[in-house]
Amino acid sequence: MEQEVILSVKDLEVKFNLRGKILNAIRGISLDLYKSESLAIVGESGSGKSVFVKTFMGLLDANGMITNGEILYDGQDLSKFKTEKDWLTIRGRKIAMVMQDPMTSLNPLKTIGFQICEAIELHQNLHGAAAEAAAVEILNDVGIPDAANRIKQYPHEFSGGMRQRVVIAIAVACKPNILICDEPTTALDVTIQAQILSLLKNLKDKYDLTTIYITHDLGVVANVADRIAVMYAGDIVEIGKCEEVFYNPRHPYTWALLSSLPQLGIKGENLFSIKGAPPNLFSHVEGDAFAPRNPRALKIDFVKRPPYFEISPTHKARTWLLDPRAPKLDPPEIIQKLHQEVSGDV
Amino acid sequence: MSETKNREPLLQVKNLEVTFGERNHKFVAVNNVSFDIYKGETFGLVGESGSGKTTIGRAIISINPISGGEIIYKGQRISGKISKELDKELTREIQMIFQDPMASLNERAKVDYIVSEGLYNGLKHFTEAERKEEVENALTDVGLLPEFASRFPHEFSGGQRQRIGIARALIMKPDFIIADEPISALDVSIRAQVLNLLSELQEKRGLTYLFIAHDLSVVRFISDRIAVIRMGVLVEMAETEQLFAHPLHPYTRALLSAIPLPDPVAEKKKKLIVYDPDMHDYSVDKPVWCEIEPGHFVLANESEQADYRKLLE
Numbered sequence: 001m002e003q004e005v006i007l008s009v010k011d012l013e014v015k016f017n018l019r020g021k022i023l024n025a026i027r028g029i030s031l032d033l034y035k036s037e038s039l040a041i042v043g044e045s046g047s048g049k050s051v052f053v054k055t056f057m058g059l060l061d062a063n064g065m066i067t068n069g070e071i072l073y074d075g076q077d078l079s080k081f082k083t084e085k086d087w088l089t090i091r092g093r094k095i096a097m098v099m100q101d102p103m104t105s106l107n108p109l110k111t112i113g114f115q116i117c118e119a120i121e122l123h124q125n126l127h128g129a130a131a132e133a134a135a136v137e138i139l140n141d142v143g144i145p146d147a148a149n150r151i152k153q154y155p156h157e158f159s160g161g162m163r164q165r166v167v168i169a170i171a172v173a174c175k176p177n178i179l180i181c182d183e184p185t186t187a188l189d190v191t192i193q194a195q196i197l198s199l200l201k202n203l204k205d206k207y208d209l210t211t212i213y214i215t216h217d218l219g220v221v222a223n224v225a226d227r228i229a230v231m232y233a234g235d236i237v238e239i240g241k242c243e244e245v246f247y248n249p250r251h252p253y254t255w256a257l258l259s260s261l262p263q264l265g266i267k268g269e270n271l272f273s274i275k276g277a278p279p280n281l282f283s284h285v286e287g288d289a290f291a292p293r294n295p296r297a298l299k300i301d302f303v304k305r306p307p308y309f310e311i312s313p314t315h316k317a318r319t320w321l322l323d324p325r326a327p328k329l330d331p332p333e334i335i336q337k338l339h340q341e342v343s344g345d346v
Numbered sequence: 347m348s349e350t351k352n353r354e355p356l357l358q359v360k361n362l363e364v365t366f367g368e369r370n371h372k373f374v375a376v377n378n379v380s381f382d383i384y385k386g387e388t389f390g391l392v393g394e395s396g397s398g399k400t401t402i403g404r405a406i407i408s409i410n411p412i413s414g415g416e417i418i419y420k421g422q423r424i425s426g427k428i429s430k431e432l433d434k435e436l437t438r439e440i441q442m443i444f445q446d447p448m449a450s451l452n453e454r455a456k457v458d459y460i461v462s463e464g465l466y467n468g469l470k471h472f473t474e475a476e477r478k479e480e481v482e483n484a485l486t487d488v489g490l491l492p493e494f495a496s497r498f499p500h501e502f503s504g505g506q507r508q509r510i511g512i513a514r515a516l517i518m519k520p521d522f523i524i525a526d527e528p529i530s531a532l533d534v535s536i537r538a539q540v541l542n543l544l545s546e547l548q549e550k551r552g553l554t555y556l557f558i559a560h561d562l563s564v565v566r567f568i569s570d571r572i573a574v575i576r577m578g579v580l581v582e583m584a585e586t587e588q589l590f591a592h593p594l595h596p597y598t599r600a601l602l603s604a605i606p607l608p609d610p611v612a613e614k615k616k617k618l619i620v621y622d623p624d625m626h627d628y629s630v631d632k633p634v635w636c637e638i639e640p641g642h643f644v645l646a647n648e649s650e651q652a653d654y655r656k657l658l659e
Contacts, residue, residue, distance in 0.1 A: 003627075035406070044533050044535055044536075045504070045533050140516055159396075160395065175365075188600065189394045189395050189560045190560055190561050190562070190604045190606075191394055191601060191604045191621075192394075192580065192605075193604070193606070194604040194606070194618050197617075212502065214434065216533045216534050216535075217534050217606070218534070218608055219534075219563075219606040219608040220606045220609065221606055222606065222607060222609055222610045222613040223606065223607075223614060223616075224615040242610045243610050243611070246608065246609060246610050255533070257534070257535065258608060260535050260537070260538040261608050262535065262538070262541065262564045262566075262567045263538065263563045263605065263606075263607065263608055264608065265538075265541075265567040267566070267567060267586070270542045270545070271538040271541055271542055272538060273535065273538035273539040273542055274535045276536075277503070326597050343650065
């Protein structure tokens with residue numbers, strides 16, 4: 001079954017210049033994004049997940065640059081784009097983004113209606129009353145009641161969850177092909193989080209969107225993602241279908257991320273926590289970037305960077321543990337338990 | 347259960363009411379809330395934003411003045427007018443850990459000052475050498491290096507900053523710590539570290555925690571008892587496992603159903619419950635705060651109580 005590739009990233013490298021020092025933020029990522037799928041990118045803060053998707057929209061800070069690789073979308077190489085004029089054909093129109101914090105991503109001085117109409121007028125050539133009608137329709141779609149009156153209100157008159165709905169409305173107003181959600185629910189309550197996630201799922205079906213979720217919380221994506229990519233130190237260490245990553249994780253870092261979820265914690269015992277800190281990306285990383293924090297790392301992990309090993313056609317991981325010569329290591333008990341509970345259930 | 351009854355309450359909150367504004371603009375943030383926190387336990391207070399959970403925490407350390415009820419700490423009333431000595435004593439004994447480690451540390455002060463600021467206002471006078479030693483101890487206790495004392499907050503990551511926030515509370519040698527969403531702003535992997543640190547400190551020093559959060563999955567891991575609050579009113583309170591095994595109030599069930607499961611199959615099967623306050627018919631039969639089984643309290647009227655009892659059997 002061949003799926004249509006909508007966006008293709010090849011060997012992408014991103015570097016930042018910080019006062020003369022070079023930071024290797026993305027260290028050679030290749031990724032195909034399929035049409036109408038939803039991909040979740042999971043990693044700790046500082047793993048480069050936000051930087052990675054920002055390259056799709058030309059939103060890197062001025063000191064950041066793409067030093068290698070290409071981003072192919074619709075026959076164009078986005079990594080070669082230089083001017084704002086180029087980017088405006090893509091940004092918002094084809095690829096849109098929902099930012100993390102709804103408290104800061106809206107303009108407090110303009111009404112909600114103005115901010116949605118701004119996007120519609122710019123990208124869809126609707127003006128005046130027609131744009132306003134479109135804005136009301138979209139607000140209804142994202143579940144804001146009494147939309148006709150609420151578009152005259154200012155952001156401070158909305159609660160956190162409602163504001164995030166407005167931000168989503170602005171993002172989908174231009175009918176993009178790809179919607180990137182950068183930690184869409186981190187700043188929200190658990191109950192609101194569940195509502196926003198189901199809203200995003202409905203919108204995806206309704207507008208036929210391809211969505212990318214970015215999050216640090218593996219627990220959140222189980223329901224929304226088709227595929228999961230686990231990022232560590234500027235690299236994708238494991239990628240596979242949602243079920244494959246949850247029930248048959250292979251990379252030690254994925255094991256660690258799963259084990260530290262409080263949902264799996266046993267009361268009275270210490271929660272699993274990852275020792276140490278992510279590697280310093282100013283210097284060249286030797287071998288497997290996770291090795292220094294992995295208590296069961298192999299010798300070769302410190303010497304040579306592992307290639308991808310295929311576990312199934314849709315599932316691959318970057319760890320020497322999958323090499324035929326490697327000793328057999330079982331994932332931690334807590335994850336096996338998760339697997340068993342479910343297989344017993346089905 | 348009998349164990350709970352014999353334990354000595356450290357803090358008692360009785361019919362607490364907190365209001366903001368006056369006359370026409372009056373807003374009741376906390377309405378008739380009562381609970382006991384026993385010595386050495388972790389009491390979880392769970393609710394959405396705007397439910398008044400933080401207000402209760404702030405009322406206990408008298409940041410927010412209360413308008414009704416009373417708060418009793420170690421058998422002594424600490425709400426309303428209290429003597430200066432008692433106030434100073436309380437500042438030492440009750441400490442708070444704040445939510446956002448990025449905003450709660452003074453950017454212009456060194457860690458040394460941030461951690462020891464409480465000592466300057468304390469009852470006891472510390473010499474410079476003693477103060478330095480105290481800071482060193484506090485930093486080591488939370489798993490930081492003593493040489494961090496000479497650095498500024500911006501040099502630390504989120505998890506380390508939260509540890510500084512905990513050190514600042516610990517240096518006062520408190521008995522009771524109010525932790526207001528101490529891990530909401532942190533990454534999942536860092537959350538585990540901070541939670542472990544909190545339970546370790548509790549074991550070592552016999553601390554009592556009031557743990558405020560919106561995420562039931564986190565609270566379950568750390569709390570002995572949990573109270574659920576909605577719109578300033580407690581709706582259910584029970585021992586942790588009891589609450590998870592038999593959630594009675596529909597709002598508690600809604601909160602439980604919102605916990606994301608790290609399991610795609612179960613998560614897709616799960617039905618999300620949305621709480622609708624109109625489902626209760628309280629027009630004639632008013633709800634009361636009642637003990638439905640030993641140690642398990644719920645807000646319900648007569649007919650609901652009968653239903654809940656049936657459920658428990």
